[in-house]
Amino acid sequence: MNADGHRTETWDRQAALNGLSAETWDVVVVGGGVTGAGVARDAALRGLRVALVEAGDFAGGTSSRTTKFAHGGLRYLEMLDLELVREALTERAVLLSIAPHLTRATPFLIPSYKGRSRPGWKLKVGLALYDALAGRTRFGRHQMLDREGALAREPLLSETGLRGAGVYWDARVRDARLVIETIADARRAGAVTASYCAVRDLERSRAGWVGDVEDRRGFSSFTLEGRAWVNATGPWSDRLRRRVRPGSTRLLDPTKGVHIVVPRDVLPLRDPTALFAGDGRLYFAVPEGRWTYIGTTDTHNGGNIDDFGVSGEDIAYLVGAACDALSCKISDEDVVGAWAGWRPLVRAASSRDPSAISREEVIEQTASRFITVTGGKLTTYRLMAEETVTRLAENVGWNLKPCETTRRPLVPARIGGQKPSAGVDPADAGRVRELFGSDADDVFVRWREDPATAEPLGSETRYTAAEVERASREMVETLEDLVDRRLSVLPGGVPIEKDVLINVARAAAPVLGWDEVRQAAEVEAFRRSEHHP
Numbered sequence: 001m002n003a004d005g006h007r008t009e010t011w012d013r014q015a016a017l018n019g020l021s022a023e024t025w026d027v028v029v030v031g032g033g034v035t036g037a038g039v040a041r042d043a044a045l046r047g048l049r050v051a052l053v054e055a056g057d058f059a060g061g062t063s064s065r066t067t068k069f070a071h072g073g074l075r076y077l078e079m080l081d082l083e084l085v086r087e088a089l090t091e092r093a094v095l096l097s098i099a100p101h102l103t104r105a106t107p108f109l110i111p112s113y114k115g116r117s118r119p120g121w122k123l124k125v126g127l128a129l130y131d132a133l134a135g136r137t138r139f140g141r142h143q144m145l146d147r148e149g150a151l152a153r154e155p156l157l158s159e160t161g162l163r164g165a166g167v168y169w170d171a172r173v174r175d176a177r178l179v180i181e182t183i184a185d186a187r188r189a190g191a192v193t194a195s196y197c198a199v200r201d202l203e204r205s206r207a208g209w210v211g212d213v214e215d216r217r218g219f220s221s222f223t224l225e226g227r228a229w230v231n232a233t234g235p236w237s238d239r240l241r242r243r244v245r246p247g248s249t250r251l252l253d254p255t256k257g258v259h260i261v262v263p264r265d266v267l268p269l270r271d272p273t274a275l276f277a278g279d280g281r282l283y284f285a286v287p288e289g290r291w292t293y294i295g296t297t298d299t300h301n302g303g304n305i306d307d308f309g310v311s312g313e314d315i316a317y318l319v320g321a322a323c324d325a326l327s328c329k330i331s332d333e334d335v336v337g338a339w340a341g342w343r344p345l346v347r348a349a350s351s352r353d354p355s356a357i358s359r360e361e362v363i364e365q366t367a368s369r370f371i372t373v374t375g376g377k378l379t380t381y382r383l384m385a386e387e388t389v390t391r392l393a394e395n396v397g398w399n400l401k402p403c404e405t406t407r408r409p410l411v412p413a414r415i416g417g418q419k420p421s422a423g424v425d426p427a428d429a430g431r432v433r434e435l436f437g438s439d440a441d442d443v444f445v446r447w448r449e450d451p452a453t454a455e456p457l458g459s460e461t462r463y464t465a466a467e468v469e470r471a472s473r474e475m476v477e478t479l480e481d482l483v484d485r486r487l488s489v490l491p492g493g494v495p496i497e498k499d500v501l502i503n504v505a506r507a508a509a510p511v512l513g514w515d516e517v518r519q520a521a522e523v524e525a526f527r528r529s530e531h532h533p
């Protein structure tokens with residue numbers, strides 16, 4: 001328990017900053033996406049002193065902008081990259097066991113059309129192989145439906161040329177919370193982590209490497225020294241790499257992936273559905289609460305990896321693809337939100353088609369005591385982290401404890417778990433469990449102590465003050481950090497009423513020390529931010 005009665009630690013950013021330059025760390029991890037978070041957790045659990053710095057908010061890069069699947073990847077199956085698929089399916093099962101509240105096994109639908117998409121036999125063979133590769137970790141056996149069966153299951157499928165469909169099992173994952181909770185567990189194991197701290201330069205030091213770090217909230221800088229460093233900066237990896245090894249050829253050729261969001265009323269799909277666009281690309285339409293999201297694109301889009309904008313062309317492509325494949329008519333006007341992310345795609349100079357490159361990871365010994373880990377998938381982050389820490393230990397000569405991340409739950413179980421009081425809407429209680437796992441107990445206790453904190457802060461967006469308070473403890477610097485990466489499923493993807501934002505800022509204020517002027521400024525900044533169209 002903390003002094004204020006909550007088990008959940010409040011992540012004090014200033015205390016972290018004070019600590020960062022006070023010692024020489026065993027490992028400094030650069031990047032607080034899923035890869036960096038995973039490395040920090042693994043290294044700390046294996047007994048190392050770990051610091052992690054993130055240039056923006058934790059999960060603010062690619063890791064909150066995904067399609068939100070923990071999957072083996074049908075695309076890789078088609079490329080016959082079977083080892084990659086098997087590995088990812090194993091990690092899918094690990095995720096479900098260590099973070100059951102964030103990961104949900106779900107049936108997916110994949111229709112087959114004459115002349116486009118894949119022929120029925122290929123689909124059948126592919127899905128059988130997918131089941132076989134999952135082995136004992138399979139969630140359910142695939143099923144083949146004829147045309148009538150497919151339409152009965154999903155009446156929205158376009159009827160023209162429809163031959164049937166396959167139903168297969170995969171999982172959905174709350175990407176941003178996966179990162180936040182991985183960082184939380186790294187902190188429990190002793191790691192010191194700070195957001196809004198960008199590594200600007202690096203040079204060799206007696207112990208290993210010393211970095212020049214900019215505190216982007218305090219507008220100051222400090223130095224950070226580590227015996228070993230891990231570059232986990234996702235699509236930005238080549239930038240930091242070149243500070244250490246100037247003139248090296250690029251590892252990555254990032255591509256941009258856009259998702260759009262429409263109201264579920266307009267596209268009332270039942271299950272996540274894999275569809276093929278006119279150009280043969282696989283993409284998904286996914287129902288999520290009151291919304292359906294569609295994505296992703298896969299383009300080089302000018303190659304500016306700092307540009308997260310969504311263009312009219314991206315929207316038109318996805319709207320057009322959905323209208324082709326589904327018997328509903330949506331238009332650009334129905335698009336209420338969108339998000340874009342850059343894939344840290346490992347370079348394959350021989351291929352011109354970005355969709356034809358499989359997402360394998362790279363763990364590169366960039367220099368002595370400096371490893372770059374990039375590529376891969378959200379789904380396989382734990383394994384990438386384990387391999388990175390093992391490589392680092394070999395390089396430096398450390399004898400570490402064995403890795404325990406396949407078994408250790410992300411959120412520790414509690415003895416004598418709390419139940420919400422009678423009268424609490426089970427849907428609200430379920431939502432809070434899905435957000436915080438066993439830490440939902442803090443929210444249930446708060447609801448009981450002060451029933452006003454159990455009141456929804458808006459009629460449609462139902463956060464309560466107690467869950468906002470709880471999420472505010474996770475090093476929140478802006479309202480966007482709180483709403484997009486601590487509370488919501490879809491980042492910036494859906495409109496939130498101004499009244500709700502005001503109420504959320506007010507509920508967070510006691511934890512974050514925001515006065516009324518700051519609360520109003522945060523609400524305005526959120527509404528202006530580029531990815532809330």
Ligand SMILES: Cc1cc2nc3c(=O)[nH]c(=O)nc-3n(C[C@H](O)[C@H](O)[C@H](O)COP(=O)(O)OP(=O)(O)OC[C@H]3O[C@@H](n4cnc5c(N)ncnc54)[C@H](O)[C@@H]3O)c2cc1C
Nearest residue numbers: 031033034035055061062063066067069199234257378379
């Ligand atoms: C559109 C899209 C959909 C996807 N869908 C899926 C999916 O459904 N399932 C799946 O398994 N995978 C998916 N992926 C892949 C997955 O998202 C990525 O592989 C994964 O998130 C990469 O995580 P990362 O931590 O390496 O990179 P990031 O999440 O980008 O993290 C890197 C971090 O480094 C920080 N950083 C950069 N430079 C510095 C610096 N100098 N100092 C400090 N910090 C710095 C950045 O701010 C950033 O937060 C998808 C990817 C995209 C783009």
